[in-house]
Amino acid sequence: MTGEMFLQSLANGISLGSLYALIAIGYTMVYGILRLINFAHADLLMVAAYVAFYGMLVFTMPWWLSFLLAIVVTALLGVTIEKVAYRPLREAPRISVLISAIGVSFLLENLGIVAIGARPKSFPRPEEIVWNIKLGDISFLSLTIIIPLITIVLLVAVTYMVNKTKTGIAMRAVSRDFETASLMAVDVNKVVSTTFVVGSGLAAVGGIMWSLQYPQIDPLMGVFPGLKCFIAAVMGGIGSIPGAMLGGFVLGMGEVFLVALLPELSGYRDAFAFVILIFILLFKPTGILGENVVEKV
Amino acid sequence: MDRQRIKSLLTLGLIVLSCLVLYLGEEYLGKFNTRVLNLAAIFVILGASMNLVLGFTGMFSLGHAGFMCVGAYVSAILTMSPESKEMIYFMEPIISPLDKIHWPLFPAIITAGLVAALFGFLIGFPALRLRDDYLAIATLGFGEIIRIVVTNAISVTNGSLGLKNIPPIKSLWVYWGFAIATIWILKQLINSSWGYAFKAIRDNEIAAEAMGIDIFKHKLLSFTIGAFFAGLAGALMGHLITSVDPTMFRFLFTFQILLIIVLGGLGSLTGSVIAGVLVTVMMEALRFVEQPMNFFGLTIPGIPGMRMVIFSLLLLAVILFYRQGLMGTREFNWDWVLDKLGVGRRKEKGVGVDG
Amino acid sequence: GCGGGGAEKQAAQQPAADVIKIGVFEPLTGTNAAGGEMTVEGIKLANQLFPEVNGKKVELVIVDNKSEKQEAANAVERLVSKDKVNVIIGSYSSSLSMAGGPIAKEAGIPVIGCSPTNPAVTLGNDYYFRVCFIDPFQGTVMANYAVEKLGAKTAAIIQDVQQDYSVGLSNYFEKSFKKLTNNDNAIVAKVNYNSGDKDFSSQLTTVKAKNPDVIFAPGNFLECGILVEKARELGINAPILGGDTWEAEEFLSRVKNTKDIYFSTHFDADHPVTEMSNKFMEEYKKAYPGKQVNAFGALGFDTYILALDAIKRAGSADPKAIRDALAATKDFQGATGIITLDANGDATKTAIIKKVVDGKFAYEGKVDPK
Amino acid sequence: MADARKRGSGWMANLPSDSILVTDNISMQFGGLKAVSNLQLNIAPRQIVGLIGPNGAGKTTAFNMITGVYKPTEGRVIFDGHDITGRRPNQITELGIARTFQNIRLFASMTVLENVLLSKHVRLRASLLEAVLGLPRYTRERRQHIEECMALLEQVQLADVAHEKATALPYGKQRRLEIARALATQPKMILLDEPAAGMNPQESLELMEFIADIRERFGLTILMIEHHMEVVMGICEHIVVLDHGETIAKGTPSEIQNNRQVIEAYLGAVDESA
Amino acid sequence: MGRWMKVLKIEDLHVYYGGIHALKGISMEVPENKIVTLVGANGAGKSTTLRAVSGLVPAAGGRITWRGEEITGSKTVDIVKKGITLVPEGRRIFANLTVLENLHMGAYARTDKEEIKKDINKIYEMFPRLREREWQAAGTLSGGEQQMLAIGRALMSRPKLLMMDEPSLGLAPLLVKEVFRIIKEIHSQGMTILLIEQNARAALQVADYGYVLETGRIVLQGPGQELAANAEVQKAYLGRS
Ligand SMILES: Nc1ncnc2c1ncn2[C@@H]1O[C@H](COP(=O)(O)OP(=O)(O)OP(=O)(O)O)[C@@H](O)[C@H]1O
Ligand SMILES: Nc1ncnc2c1ncn2[C@@H]1O[C@H](COP(=O)(O)OP(=O)(O)OP(=O)(O)O)[C@@H](O)[C@H]1O
Ligand SMILES: [Mg+2]
Ligand SMILES: [Mg+2]
Numbered sequence A: 001m002t003g004e005m006f007l008q009s010l011a012n013g014i015s016l017g018s019l020y021a022l023i024a025i026g027y028t029m030v031y032g033i034l035r036l037i038n039f040a041h042a043d044l045l046m047v048a049a050y051v052a053f054y055g056m057l058v059f060t061m062p063w064w065l066s067f068l069l070a071i072v073v074t075a076l077l078g079v080t081i082e083k084v085a086y087r088p089l090r091e092a093p094r095i096s097v098l099i100s101a102i103g104v105s106f107l108l109e110n111l112g113i114v115a116i117g118a119r120p121k122s123f124p125r126p127e128e129i130v131w132n133i134k135l136g137d138i139s140f141l142s143l144t145i146i147i148p149l150i151t152i153v154l155l156v157a158v159t160y161m162v163n164k165t166k167t168g169i170a171m172r173a174v175s176r177d178f179e180t181a182s183l184m185a186v187d188v189n190k191v192v193s194t195t196f197v198v199g200s201g202l203a204a205v206g207g208i209m210w211s212l213q214y215p216q217i218d219p220l221m222g223v224f225p226g227l228k229c230f231i232a233a234v235m236g237g238i239g240s241i242p243g244a245m246l247g248g249f250v251l252g253m254g255e256v257f258l259v260a261l262l263p264e265l266s267g268y269r270d271a272f273a274f275v276i277l278i279f280i281l282l283f284k285p286t287g288i289l290g291e292n293v294v295e296k297v
Numbered sequence B: 001m002d003r004q005r006i007k008s009l010l011t012l013g014l015i016v017l018s019c020l021v022l023y024l025g026e027e028y029l030g031k032f033n034t035r036v037l038n039l040a041a042i043f044v045i046l047g048a049s050m051n052l053v054l055g056f057t058g059m060f061s062l063g064h065a066g067f068m069c070v071g072a073y074v075s076a077i078l079t080m081s082p083e084s085k086e087m088i089y090f091m092e093p094i095i096s097p098l099d100k101i102h103w104p105l106f107p108a109i110i111t112a113g114l115v116a117a118l119f120g121f122l123i124g125f126p127a128l129r130l131r132d133d134y135l136a137i138a139t140l141g142f143g144e145i146i147r148i149v150v151t152n153a154i155s156v157t158n159g160s161l162g163l164k165n166i167p168p169i170k171s172l173w174v175y176w177g178f179a180i181a182t183i184w185i186l187k188q189l190i191n192s193s194w195g196y197a198f199k200a201i202r203d204n205e206i207a208a209e210a211m212g213i214d215i216f217k218h219k220l221l222s223f224t225i226g227a228f229f230a231g232l233a234g235a236l237m238g239h240l241i242t243s244v245d246p247t248m249f250r251f252l253f254t255f256q257i258l259l260i261i262v263l264g265g266l267g268s269l270t271g272s273v274i275a276g277v278l279v280t281v282m283m284e285a286l287r288f289v290e291q292p293m294n295f296f297g298l299t300i301p302g303i304p305g306m307r308m309v310i311f312s313l314l315l316l317a318v319i320l321f322y323r324q325g326l327m328g329t330r331e332f333n334w335d336w337v338l339d340k341l342g343v344g345r346r347k348e349k350g351v352g353v354d355g
Numbered sequence C: 001g002c003g004g005g006g007a008e009k010q011a012a013q014q015p016a017a018d019v020i021k022i023g024v025f026e027p028l029t030g031t032n033a034a035g036g037e038m039t040v041e042g043i044k045l046a047n048q049l050f051p052e053v054n055g056k057k058v059e060l061v062i063v064d065n066k067s068e069k070q071e072a073a074n075a076v077e078r079l080v081s082k083d084k085v086n087v088i089i090g091s092y093s094s095s096l097s098m099a100g101g102p103i104a105k106e107a108g109i110p111v112i113g114c115s116p117t118n119p120a121v122t123l124g125n126d127y128y129f130r131v132c133f134i135d136p137f138q139g140t141v142m143a144n145y146a147v148e149k150l151g152a153k154t155a156a157i158i159q160d161v162q163q164d165y166s167v168g169l170s171n172y173f174e175k176s177f178k179k180l181t182n183n184d185n186a187i188v189a190k191v192n193y194n195s196g197d198k199d200f201s202s203q204l205t206t207v208k209a210k211n212p213d214v215i216f217a218p219g220n221f222l223e224c225g226i227l228v229e230k231a232r233e234l235g236i237n238a239p240i241l242g243g244d245t246w247e248a249e250e251f252l253s254r255v256k257n258t259k260d261i262y263f264s265t266h267f268d269a270d271h272p273v274t275e276m277s278n279k280f281m282e283e284y285k286k287a288y289p290g291k292q293v294n295a296f297g298a299l300g301f302d303t304y305i306l307a308l309d310a311i312k313r314a315g316s317a318d319p320k321a322i323r324d325a326l327a328a329t330k331d332f333q334g335a336t337g338i339i340t341l342d343a344n345g346d347a348t349k350t351a352i353i354k355k356v357v358d359g360k361f362a363y364e365g366k367v368d369p370k
Numbered sequence D: 001m002a003d004a005r006k007r008g009s010g011w012m013a014n015l016p017s018d019s020i021l022v023t024d025n026i027s028m029q030f031g032g033l034k035a036v037s038n039l040q041l042n043i044a045p046r047q048i049v050g051l052i053g054p055n056g057a058g059k060t061t062a063f064n065m066i067t068g069v070y071k072p073t074e075g076r077v078i079f080d081g082h083d084i085t086g087r088r089p090n091q092i093t094e095l096g097i098a099r100t101f102q103n104i105r106l107f108a109s110m111t112v113l114e115n116v117l118l119s120k121h122v123r124l125r126a127s128l129l130e131a132v133l134g135l136p137r138y139t140r141e142r143r144q145h146i147e148e149c150m151a152l153l154e155q156v157q158l159a160d161v162a163h164e165k166a167t168a169l170p171y172g173k174q175r176r177l178e179i180a181r182a183l184a185t186q187p188k189m190i191l192l193d194e195p196a197a198g199m200n201p202q203e204s205l206e207l208m209e210f211i212a213d214i215r216e217r218f219g220l221t222i223l224m225i226e227h228h229m230e231v232v233m234g235i236c237e238h239i240v241v242l243d244h245g246e247t248i249a250k251g252t253p254s255e256i257q258n259n260r261q262v263i264e265a266y267l268g269a270v271d272e273s274a
Numbered sequence E: 001m002g003r004w005m006k007v008l009k010i011e012d013l014h015v016y017y018g019g020i021h022a023l024k025g026i027s028m029e030v031p032e033n034k035i036v037t038l039v040g041a042n043g044a045g046k047s048t049t050l051r052a053v054s055g056l057v058p059a060a061g062g063r064i065t066w067r068g069e070e071i072t073g074s075k076t077v078d079i080v081k082k083g084i085t086l087v088p089e090g091r092r093i094f095a096n097l098t099v100l101e102n103l104h105m106g107a108y109a110r111t112d113k114e115e116i117k118k119d120i121n122k123i124y125e126m127f128p129r130l131r132e133r134e135w136q137a138a139g140t141l142s143g144g145e146q147q148m149l150a151i152g153r154a155l156m157s158r159p160k161l162l163m164m165d166e167p168s169l170g171l172a173p174l175l176v177k178e179v180f181r182i183i184k185e186i187h188s189q190g191m192t193i194l195l196i197e198q199n200a201r202a203a204l205q206v207a208d209y210g211y212v213l214e215t216g217r218i219v220l221q222g223p224g225q226e227l228a229a230n231a232e233v234q235k236a237y238l239g240r241s
Helices: A003-034 A040-057 A063-089 A094-116 A143-164 A166-176 A178-183 A188-213 A223-236 A241-261 A263-283 B003-028 B031-056 B064-079 B082-088 B105-127 B132-152 B172-191 B193-203 B205-210 B215-241 B251-264 B269-290 B306-321 B334-341 C004-013 C033-049 C069-081 C094-107 C135-149 C164-181 C201-210 C221-233 C249-255 C275-287 C295-314 C319-327 D059-066 D089-095 D112-123 D128-133 D136-155 D171-183 D201-218 D229-235 D253-257 D260-267 E046-053 E076-081 E099-106 E113-126 E128-132 E143-155 E173-188 E200-206 E224-229 E231-238
Strands: A132-135 A138-141 B293-295 B298-300 C019-026 C056-064 C087-089 C111-113 C128-130 C155-160 C187-193 C214-216 C240-242 C261-265 C332-334 C337-341 C351-357 C360-367 D021-030 D033-043 D048-052 D074-079 D097-099 D189-193 D221-225 D238-243 D246-251 E006-017 E020-031 E035-040 E061-066 E084-087 E161-165 E192-196 E209-214 E217-223
Touching: A003 A040, A003 A138, A003 A143, A003 A166, A003 A188, A003 A223, A003 A241, A003 C201, A040 A063, A040 A094, A040 A188, A040 A223, A063 A094, A063 A188, A063 B306, A094 B251, A094 B306, A138 A143, A138 C221, A143 A166, A143 A188, A143 A241, A166 A178, A166 A188, A166 E099, A178 A188, A178 E076, A188 A223, A223 A241, A223 A263, A223 B132, A241 A263, A241 C201, A263 B105, A263 B132, A263 C187, A263 C201, B003 B031, B003 B172, B003 B334, B031 B064, B031 B172, B031 B193, B031 B215, B031 B251, B031 B269, B031 C069, B064 B105, B064 B132, B064 B215, B064 B251, B105 B132, B105 B215, B132 B251, B172 B193, B172 B215, B172 B269, B172 D128, B193 B205, B193 B215, B193 D112, B193 D128, B205 B215, B205 D089, B215 C069, B251 B269, B251 B306, B269 B306, B269 C056, B269 C069, C019 C033, C019 C069, C019 C295, C033 C056, C033 C275, C033 C295, C056 C069, C069 C087, C069 C094, C087 C295, C094 C111, C094 C128, C094 C164, C111 C295, C135 C164, C135 C214, C135 C240, C135 C261, C135 C351, C135 C360, C155 C164, C155 C201, C164 C187, C164 C214, C187 C201, C201 C221, C221 C240, C221 C249, C275 C295, C275 C332, C295 C319, C295 C332, D021 D059, D033 D059, D033 D074, D033 D221, D033 D238, D033 D246, D048 D059, D048 D201, D048 D229, D059 D074, D059 D189, D059 D221, D089 D097, D089 D112, D097 D171, D112 D136, D112 D171, D128 D136, D136 D171, D171 D189, D171 D201, D201 D221, D201 D229, D201 E231, D229 D253, D238 D253, D238 D260, D246 D253, D246 D260, D253 D260, D260 E173, E006 E046, E006 E192, E020 E035, E020 E046, E020 E061, E020 E192, E020 E209, E020 E217, E035 E046, E035 E200, E035 E224, E035 E231, E046 E084, E046 E161, E046 E192, E076 E084, E084 E143, E099 E113, E099 E143, E113 E128, E113 E143, E128 E143, E143 E161, E143 E173, E173 E192, E173 E200, E192 E200, E200 E224, E200 E231, E209 E224, E217 E224, E224 E231
Parallel strands: C019 C056, C019 C087, C087 C111, C111 C128, C155 C187, C155 C214, C214 C240, C240 C261, D048 D221, D048 D238, D097 D189, D189 D221, E035 E192, E035 E209, E084 E161, E161 E192
Antiparallel strands: A132 A138, B293 B298, C261 C351, C332 C337, C351 C360, D021 D033, D021 D074, D238 D246, E006 E020, E006 E061, E209 E217
């Protein structure tokens, strides 16, 4: 591998990895609080992308305004989903909630197909934020720098919120025991809603960044990043926010370098994601930074 | 007449009745309905076997589609005629000795199950050390890995081109025969000492281990049996559709099975049977919403995708209002029927020894 | 049962003599929904233009196969045994077509495929026909073009391993290219991706390092649009070649500022192969304003008019007669070219090579079948 | 218990051989915390031994090391002549140590009888195939196990609720069921973790009688953790006191009650209610 | 008990768990600044009564009033904010939070940062073991340590009525005494306490008033000392015949 190819791959890896990380943080956050694999998270990416798309093209809003609108709409949708589909199932077995999440996911995807059609649309790239950067023989999009920056800023913000603020501590308390949390005068519904606002907002940012990076959007566009980022979140230890970040980078870098080093194996790229995941889990059964919750006997 | 006797007679009656229904179905149902029912039988097998792993043993495993994939390919490759293989593998010829093998259907289907079970065993070995969501994602991963390997191993599986001309099976007898046998075996298993061990592991792993149960061995057993029946169902699916390719066995397929067992009730075989049939039939029955409709001369054009929208809404409604699924953990049994009918009973609640 | 009895009776009661039913099974939901949607647009357009044959009304029965094989099989079974259609059209994705094929064959109902290019679809099934050319032909055409017109000595292949279409095309391209260049090492790189992938940077980085004269990247317009765009971003300037699936608005919007993009396709508006090409173009723009004409729509259109033509030629709505008429199709004037169906039921027709120029698809040349 | 007869060679030779359970200086380290250090227990067959100490002293941790839930970071556990250090809990159970849990762990979906019956699973000789096919050997064995378990439930006075859901029982009965379930594994020794927790004094008294009774009836060795002094002092023949993982005293109940260190760390000044 | 101001009043309270009729018409009163205890066998409905007051289980019938204001059907959060705090059965500490964070959760409704700090220090003085474990995840504490934390956490809300469900469960004798000492101490600082204890003898000793529950009904009530001397009570709950 030449040095130039290595650098190019590095740039590729950073841009993919930080995107994975960004979306994985949202997953992990909701999981951390509700112990719920929020399948609808993937579809929130799609909703955000479409809102931003229509904002820019149909309502000819400036890009930043439609991005903002997308984040708000997605956050509201996320809260609504929680209210309608997850809240009534708080006492139910976890798997029922999971099925409910899958149901919401199916619903959003198929509503998308019915309402806007399955044909993909081309997502506009505002020139102010997306341009090509060339450094010698290496070339990459400005997004390769912007996305990691956004990811890190959000990571720090979310980590601070969860660990240092009162709401954050309440979130973690609620994650284990709704009833006792309510005995501490915590309004559980409000805390859960806040979690979904933040988680869905993160999904929206992820969806927009994803659409800028891969500017083609369709109703099923969330499925693929949804799975990959979930893998990333698990790899890092689901529930752990720095873990999600780490998982995203490991996965993104890993995928890029696998193909770069062993092009014959490029067809196995998705399998590879699972192979490293399984490999990591065998040594750390709760992911790289996952808390090792041993049940005290 | 004592109750045991009545129950045996009723069971016998039910068997005769099912045979009669199958016979009549075969004669009068028509091809389309038969096909849907055959598909339902496959989903019943899938649901029941996944329920064993997930509902009864409490292992959150999502690798079912992968095991189906193994089963479907094994049975297809074993039963396709050598001429067909030569024709289908036009990019890279199939490797020897698979090119000459030409087995009859029945042993091939069983072998498919066994090979899938072997995969289950090999995958379970490392994976079952994990728990909950971690187990789920790892098994899902193994399932996907199987599928991706099948996609890339062109000289064995023909890759993404898939296989066709798989010998067809059309008869209700075969599919429902396998389904009924599966249910019977799983019911026997679940009511046996082993079944209780599975449930104990689900309820409280630490206590089960303290009662002398080898957790790992039992989990592996349950997982392997689940894989066996998934393989069987995969093989049957191949013979129903007569062509297979890797895209059939995406992980989304596993979610469809998951949906069936949760709808039916985790930990209820009866529930899996009911939901398996219901979901399959409903998917077809719901098609009318995509056809153009005529309301008093007002024609509403068919909206593609509407069926899935309604399906998702129904699914959500069931989960939100019947959170335990249709059956909860209850099972169909004659005692219940007899109680309803007011036939007197002695106090003889059966445990383990099946009545 | 599933309440089928009633519906079946209804179907039987209908005055079958007055209408001819054409069944359509296409993926309208699930992973292949986009392709199915475009195809159905073409079919519906043709039905609006030609609503009658032999003095009878033609009724379309469109069913969704959800991009799943078992659903596709159910869908075809439903069309033949419940809706009692006279002829079937479908389906996008060879895999789905193969799930339906045997059922139609057994019921004796002919099927015409729009875009399933896998040779196995029609192999051994004398009731399956198609209006598209098959992978071997297209792959060979593009290899010829690369060597003869572009003067390529080396090539790289980027294929979607999950797509039979992509794998098949690549395979035939590779064979022809090696033969034409007389060099067993002419393919300097062959890398894979999976349907749904959106990140191709690592594959392209690998290809770039090998510096091939051309890149052959058959696959869905969805992935390929991003792939081509990314390639140019990475500074890969070699010509990139693809197949007929590229003729889509979405693809064009991605690559419109790039040069040296070539692909084989079925027709071109400026060089109409047939009268029908023009008509299709005009009508399509009228019916679907704002949408760009695409190959799938055109192929869907052609399957319908070919079906009608066969019914006319057969002089009856009897499926067997239609099948025989289809098998005898010769020099049929479709929107996508002049179609002759060979012994396998596959179309032999002229391929057109197009190129992206100034943000538009432009005619580059044509290749006649040998 | 210091009577060390030579048996074989190596380190095991130095251990007292009339003990059924020996923990040879076991320690357990959790990160920076040494929860148990150098615990030496030598328990003679049919003895009732109490393990007491302040909360967090490491009692439950000691149980967990003996029953294989944790592997001691140092030391060995010898049971009935077998070195069981680091074996899986189920293997240890098969060798004859059964236990109950500080926080009750019943099988929630099962009835009382099924809970007990489960302990017989490992004793089953019939194969899985025989069970699925319902062949005679399996049904015979199974029937026999049911009879044994019913007899056991009879003895622990739970027969009348045999077909109730285990978790629907009142607390006291659930505790007794946990003991019955442990007994069904046919143990030589049983470890009870706070069996009287959550019982009122009257119920504790009944429990004491029950424990003394099962010792006689099944010839058991009993090691128990308990904070109710009336129970501990009432039935234990020997008591070991832990504090901060260290063994601070060993002896008979009266010795322990008067041990200054124990009073300071655990009992508090003379308690009129004890 | 007429001369005291009754802060908590329960009248004819009924509670169902699905089909199980757990409380069958309970009426009782808790006067200000007093310790009231509930005694009864396992499953009598003691915990259910406290849970109903906290709004964790809905009352199917009857009224609960707090300082003359009806709180039946109010949300738990609002009840807690009024100053009624429950130390739940089985400790229920937040296993994934540190000891310190658990204490902060107790003060969730409070905003007086300085006072909170002081209160935390007070708790640490009461239970020095907690200070040692300040940064440990609460889930790995021993049973007794968790109980201390649960009591400490409840005190952090500065409740007006503290309801404790078996606070001495699983504690070492020294700590049991300690708990009762603390109960007396916080009582002497003016807190009203409603206490459930299996250790009926100790409970009745500290209590001003007691109620005896049997299968969802109150069968006996009276001043603590009086009940402790009652022969029936002695036979059934105190282990003396
Ligand atoms: N898995 C673990 N990880 C970390 N620390 C642990 C773990 N298990 C126990 N500990 C610690 O070890 C010490 C001893 O705990 P243990 O449960 O053995 O106490 P105990 O003597 O049973 O107390 P109690 O009477 O309160 O039940 C405690 O300080 C506890 O916090
Ligand atoms: N969540 C529940 N679901 C069903 N029944 C319940 C539930 N909680 C309690 N019960 C039942 O309600 C009755 C009263 O229970 P409660 O917990 O109030 O008793 P208690 O007096 O606190 O007993 P203990 O001393 O065991 O704590 C019991 O019969 C119990 O089985
Ligand atoms: Mg303990
Ligand atoms: Mg209670």
